[in-house]
Amino acid sequence: MNVVVTGAAGLVGAEVCARLAASGHSVVALTHRSATVADHRGVIPTTPFGGRFAAGVSRLTVDVTRPDLGLAAELVDRLCRGRCTLVHAAAVTEFGRDDSVYDAVNVRGTAHALALARRGEMPFVHVSTAYVAGANGYERSKSAAERLVRGSGLDAVVIRPSIVVGTEATGAIRAFRSFYVLLRLIVEGKVGALPGRYDALLDLVAVDRVADLVADAVHRFGEVRGRTLPAIGGRPVSLRECSDLFAEYPSFRVPKFVPPEVFRADTLSPAQRRYHDRVVRLYEPYLRDRTSFEDSATRAFHHRRPGITGVAHLRRLLDYCLAIGYLR
Amino acid sequence: MTSPDVEQLLKLAMAEVHVPPGSAVVLEGSIAEGFGTPHSDVDFLVLVDGEDQPSMPTVLFLDGRRVEVRMRSVRQVAAQFDAALTAPDAEVLDRCQRLLGAVPMRGESLLRSARSAVSTEAFGDRVSAWCGERSRQALRYAQAMAQLAQADDAADWAAVGLLYAVKSWAARHGETYLEPKWLPAQLDRIEARAGGPQDLVRRYRAGVTGAACVDLAEEFGVTGCRVEPGGVRLRRVPDVTTWPIGDRVHVLRDGVDVFAFDDGAGEVWRSIVFDRAPADGVDLDVLAQFVRLGLVGLSDAAGDPVRPDLRPVTPPPGRTCPALSARGGAVVGPVTLVPLPAHRFCAAGLDLVWSNVLAENAREDLLGALAVGGAGAGEFAGRRMAQVACRGLFSAAGVHPLPPDDALTRSLGELPFIDGSLVELARRAERPPVSLTDLDYLVAEVRAHTGAAGFPSSFESAADWQRTLELGHDWLRLAAYLGAVLPISDAADLLAPRGTA
Numbered sequence: 001m002n003v004v005v006t007g008a009a010g011l012v013g014a015e016v017c018a019r020l021a022a023s024g025h026s027v028v029a030l031t032h033r034s035a036t037v038a039d040h041r042g043v044i045p046t047t048p049f050g051g052r053f054a055a056g057v058s059r060l061t062v063d064v065t066r067p068d069l070g071l072a073a074e075l076v077d078r079l080c081r082g083r084c085t086l087v088h089a090a091a092v093t094e095f096g097r098d099d100s101v102y103d104a105v106n107v108r109g110t111a112h113a114l115a116l117a118r119r120g121e122m123p124f125v126h127v128s129t130a131y132v133a134g135a136n137g138y139e140r141s142k143s144a145a146e147r148l149v150r151g152s153g154l155d156a157v158v159i160r161p162s163i164v165v166g167t168e169a170t171g172a173i174r175a176f177r178s179f180y181v182l183l184r185l186i187v188e189g190k191v192g193a194l195p196g197r198y199d200a201l202l203d204l205v206a207v208d209r210v211a212d213l214v215a216d217a218v219h220r221f222g223e224v225r226g227r228t229l230p231a232i233g234g235r236p237v238s239l240r241e242c243s244d245l246f247a248e249y250p251s252f253r254v255p256k257f258v259p260p261e262v263f264r265a266d267t268l269s270p271a272q273r274r275y276h277d278r279v280v281r282l283y284e285p286y287l288r289d290r291t292s293f294e295d296s297a298t299r300a301f302h303h304r305r306p307g308i309t310g311v312a313h314l315r316r317l318l319d320y321c322l323a324i325g326y327l328r
Numbered sequence: 329m330t331s332p333d334v335e336q337l338l339k340l341a342m343a344e345v346h347v348p349p350g351s352a353v354v355l356e357g358s359i360a361e362g363f364g365t366p367h368s369d370v371d372f373l374v375l376v377d378g379e380d381q382p383s384m385p386t387v388l389f390l391d392g393r394r395v396e397v398r399m400r401s402v403r404q405v406a407a408q409f410d411a412a413l414t415a416p417d418a419e420v421l422d423r424c425q426r427l428l429g430a431v432p433m434r435g436e437s438l439l440r441s442a443r444s445a446v447s448t449e450a451f452g453d454r455v456s457a458w459c460g461e462r463s464r465q466a467l468r469y470a471q472a473m474a475q476l477a478q479a480d481d482a483a484d485w486a487a488v489g490l491l492y493a494v495k496s497w498a499a500r501h502g503e504t505y506l507e508p509k510w511l512p513a514q515l516d517r518i519e520a521r522a523g524g525p526q527d528l529v530r531r532y533r534a535g536v537t538g539a540a541c542v543d544l545a546e547e548f549g550v551t552g553c554r555v556e557p558g559g560v561r562l563r564r565v566p567d568v569t570t571w572p573i574g575d576r577v578h579v580l581r582d583g584v585d586v587f588a589f590d591d592g593a594g595e596v597w598r599s600i601v602f603d604r605a606p607a608d609g610v611d612l613d614v615l616a617q618f619v620r621l622g623l624v625g626l627s628d629a630a631g632d633p634v635r636p637d638l639r640p641v642t643p644p645p646g647r648t649c650p651a652l653s654a655r656g657g658a659v660v661g662p663v664t665l666v667p668l669p670a671h672r673f674c675a676a677g678l679d680l681v682w683s684n685v686l687a688e689n690a691r692e693d694l695l696g697a698l699a700v701g702g703a704g705a706g707e708f709a710g711r712r713m714a715q716v717a718c719r720g721l722f723s724a725a726g727v728h729p730l731p732p733d734d735a736l737t738r739s740l741g742e743l744p745f746i747d748g749s750l751v752e753l754a755r756r757a758e759r760p761p762v763s764l765t766d767l768d769y770l771v772a773e774v775r776a777h778t779g780a781a782g783f784p785s786s787f788e789s790a791a792d793w794q795r796t797l798e799l800g801h802d803w804l805r806l807a808a809y810l811g812a813v814l815p816i817s818d819a820a821d822l823l824a825p826r827g828t829a
Contacts, residue, residue: 193798198808244809247569250579250600250624254572256801262794322601 001025002053002082003218004122006064006113007090009034011164011175012127015211016087017057018044020218026053028079030062030069030090040172040207051078064090064109069116080120085218088113089127091145094177095138095282102141110145114152123221124149124156125214130203130230130293131162135285146228157217157224161210161231162203162293163286168307171320173207180326182283187246187318187327189253191275195263196287198243201236203293204313209233209306216302223301230295235310239287245311249318251328260288334359337370338433340390345397351376352435352442356426362517363510370395373430375442377402402442409445416458422506424451429505448502455506456499460550462637463492467542467553469636472626474539475560476606476616485636486541489553493545494532500549555628563625563633564602569809573656573677573802578666579623583810585642586666586673587621588657600624603631614662621663649745650724653779654680654799668726674807679730680723680778681800686716687771688786688796694764710762717771718754721746724778745777 003020007013008029018039020027028049029037037044037057049058051074063070071079090113092105110126117124132143149156165180166173176184179202185191210231217224237245239257246252265276280287299305308316321327334355347353357371358364370393374381381399388395400408405427411417412424428451432439467489474482491508494515498504502521503514515529528547536544542553571578577594579587589597596614599607606615618624622640627633645667648658652673657666666673690713697705715733718740722730725743730736737754740746750773757766775781786796806812 240808243805244569247571247580247805247809248564249602250570250597252570254805256798258794258797262790262797264791264794267791267794319602323603328601 001218002028002084003087004028004030004079004082004084004116005087005089006030006062006069006109007088007127008037008057008059010089010091010093011173011177011207012161012210012214013037013087013089014039014044014174015207016089016214016218019211019215021055021057023215023219024055025218026055027057028053028082028084029057029059030064031059032061032063032090035059035061038174040167040174049075051075053082064112065104067112067115069112076116076119079116080122082120084120084122085125085221086113086117086120086122087125087127087214087218088117089214091127091142093129093138095136096278097137099137099141102137103144106138106141107144107148110148114148114154117154118152123218123225124152124154125217125221126156126158127210127214128158128160129162130160130232131286131291132160133285133291136282155221155225157221157226158228159210159214159217159231160228160293162205162233164207164210165204165313166206166317166320167208168206168313168316169208171313171316171318173317173320176321176326179204180321182279183321184327185275185279186255187249187252189255191255191268191272191280192253193256193258193263193268193272194276194280194287195260195265195284196239196257197259198238198240198257199290200239200257200287201290201292202239202242202286203232203234203236203291204309204317205231205233206306206308206313209304212304213298213302216304220301227297227301229298229301230293231298232293232295233306233309233313234295235306236292237310237314241311242314245314245318248315249322257287260284334370334431335433337390337393337395338372341372341388341395341397344388345374345386345399347374348376348378350378350435350438352438353433354427354430354439355433356430358505358507358510360426360431361429361505361510363505363513369393371426372397372433373427374399375402375405375435375438376400377438380404402438405442406445412451412454413446416454418458418506421455421458421504425455425504425506452499452502452504455504456496459492459496459499463489463496463545463550464553465489465635465637466492467545467550468555468628468634469626469638471539471542471555472560472628472634473616473619475555475558476619477612478616481616483537486538489550490532490536490541490545490548493548493550494529496550497528497548555634558605559629560634561603561605561627561629561631562600563627565622565625568623570597571802571806571809573806574654574799576656576659578656578806580670580806580809581621581623581640584670586657586668586670587623588646588659588664588666590659590662590664593617593662597623603627617663650721650743650778651726652677652680652724654684654783655779656802670806671810671812672726672728674803674810674812675728676723676726677803678800678807678812679728680720680780681803683716683719683723684775684780684783685786685796685800686719687713687774688783690716691767691771692787694762694767698762698764706762707760710760710764710767711758713767714754714758714770717767717774720774720778720780750777 003025005013005017008017009031014037017027017029046057046059049060068076126149128146129142131139134140163179213231246254352375354373356373358368380401385396385398408423411420466485470482470485498514501518519526567582569580577589577597593614596611599610620641643665646664648660651667690709694709697709715736718736737758740751753770757770784792784795
């Protein structure tokens with residue numbers, strides 16, 4: 001099978017490439033700025049995609065914000081003649097970016113990927129997010145992208161990961177973004193008080209579990225055509241549990257989660273106020289809401305259960321962060 | 329002791345203890361092993377071919393000797409042998425060894441049948457392996473403590489490690505009696521059986537110390553006991569958690585013991601990162617103290633734990649009174665064991681914070697009553713302000729639950745850190761006529777005694793209420809972890825799932 005993966009340099013995209021290539025598929029990894037594709041184990045060997053589908057992973061530089069992903073017509077034709085499945089994992093996932101960036105990459109990027117899929121009659125596997133309630137610009141853009149997918153009339157499946165974190169087995173992750181940035185600010189004491197509630201829930205899903213599900217959806221696309229499949233840990237951790245877990249680590253500082261209705265940012269020190277405004281503010285809904293997800297559709301399709309979830313998984317993530325020096 | 333003596337003692341013992349028919353009786357212990365002295369206890373084991381027997385021995389004093397008669401069923405003995413081969417510990421190995429080395433007195437065939445569960449060679453291997461592991465971990469601990477600059481610990485544990493290395497070697501040479509005190513006699517017997525002095529034994533007897541113990545232990549066959557220089561890593565210990573209260577670091581051990589650290593010890597504790605070496609320049613004496621207290625473990629660079637046969641130390645509880653303030657447990661020196669179980673420490677701390685909130689609340693009520701000229705309401709609020717302020721003194725002493733409010737001021741004298749002038753002030757402030765000056769002075773005095781100076785006016789503004797919550801927050805986190813009952817409904821709301829508080 002030939003599979004085209006957008007966002008192949010991203011956390012999920014790279015893991016998907018690795019799995020599909022290991023299963024014997026010809027994978028065309030589409031990346032934007034990165035010239036390499038690396039999963040949590042390291043760089044995946046690639047060859048330049050010159051128009052022929054070959055075993056393993058070949059790479060092609062694209063720009064999803066442009067029609068035809070910025071590819072020359074000949075390359076588009078080659079891809080479209082390849083009877084490919086398209087995994088669309090390209091997205092800006094960091095919080096706090098300008099809406100125009102989300103619109104260009106996450107919304108129009110999806111429209112361009114859909115156009116390519118339509119032209120090549122490609123089954124479309126769309127990597128979205130479980131958090132599509134629209135709490136911030138990122139979520140709104142992912143929600144809009146899902147609407148495009150559903151309205152396209154194409155054969156598509158939507159995968160909705162929750163908060164993507166390190167692997168189940170070791171907690172390893174290639175890049176520390178989003179959740180990890182907030183985590184670091186918290187345990188290093190950069191923010192002493194945050195607006196939040198101890199019963200707020202965070203669903204953490206291991207990147208390998210997400211990638212397994214995406215790869216499974218590619219393999220068995222016919223069984224899940226038209227479906228939306230949450231990719232979740234299934235055992236969300238509360239901020240109380242996070243707080244208790246942090247207590248296991250002598251070096252960790254633990255923030256005070258102050259109910260949002262009485263939290264006052266103006267009481268923070270200037271340094272803490274800066275972190276609050278730049279980072280914490282972006283995560284307020286996550287620190288406040290008891291969001292949980294229902295994944296019976298996923299469980300009915302994908303039979304691998306999470307090996308480790310909840311607090312045990314979070315402990316493994318923290319240990320990994322300490323082991324490699326991301327946290328101190 | 330001669331055989332007739334033993335036989336005579338057995339007859340006397342059998343007259344005192346009911347022995348089921350068909351049982352075997354053996355002489356076990358040091359006399360049976362040939363190590364006995366005229367002062368040694370005489371130990372008999374009755375092996376019963378029937379129901380399981382109670383563990384406690386019957387202790388008799390016969391003919392000027394202390395005689396112990398222990399009863400075991402055949403099933404119990406079989407279970408002991410099974411445990412010795414699968415999950416041995418010192419007691420099981422000792423029990424099995426005593427039976428294997430016992431001298432039959434009655435029912436030899438039953439004894440032979442019971443002993444057949446394990447061969448002498450297999451048991452010797454097991455004892456050797458067990459002693460070897462104990463030696464290995466003691467020597468690793470010795471080296472780890474040397475790396476933490478704890479010379480005395482290192483020397484003591486090196487000696488222990490070498491001793492068990494010799495015990496391990498001796499077990500491979502047929503000497504499986506577990507008690508270390510008979511090691512010299514065991515070595516004598518090994519040499520006698522070998523027909524002359526043994527070089528290894530000679531070198532052990534000559535005495536070695538420190539790092540040389542590791543070298544010699546290896547020659548006695550205990551390998552894998554080296555910790556590379558600079559290779560010590562700090563290891564997580566289950567059920568040890570960190571709870572800052574204000575600026576003070578507290579560490580909870582096994583959910584029961586609370587250790588309060590002074591600033592220096594707090595810094596050392598904060599420097600600990602699991603699976604890493606101690607931080608550069610850290611106070612190693614304090615770090616070693618954490619290790620002895622079982623607050624942090626040690627491993628080698630490969631992550632293999634260093635596990636000496638050592639239970640965590642518990643120091644004498646801190647004797648400072650009051651035992652706690654709003655900012656945590658009182659400290660005397662780097663590490664102080666709070667003289668209260670964790671639950672009471674936490675409950676008292678929460679009560680202490682809450683007493684300050686209530687004092688602010690009562691003061692608000694009092695000011696309101698005085699403003700409208702309601703004398704009765706003013707007296708009530710003034711009395712309440714005095715009483716809730718005094719609650720803080722009892723809480724600081726670790727009293728929980730608190731005495732009734734009406735009994736507080738007259739019980740103040742029971743608190744050893746309260747002098748007569750404060751008692752008098754409290755009694756005066758509690759009674760009419762209301763004196764806001766006295767009440768404010770009382771509150772200030774109480775706060776000075778309980779580390780709550782500068783407590784915010786909780787009900788004056790949202791900012792003050794937030795400050796109040798933040799002051800109580802650290803206590804609340806610990807309380808929630810311990811599952812304590814929270815005295816403050818707002819606090820419960822802060823920590824508990826919404827809608828359930």
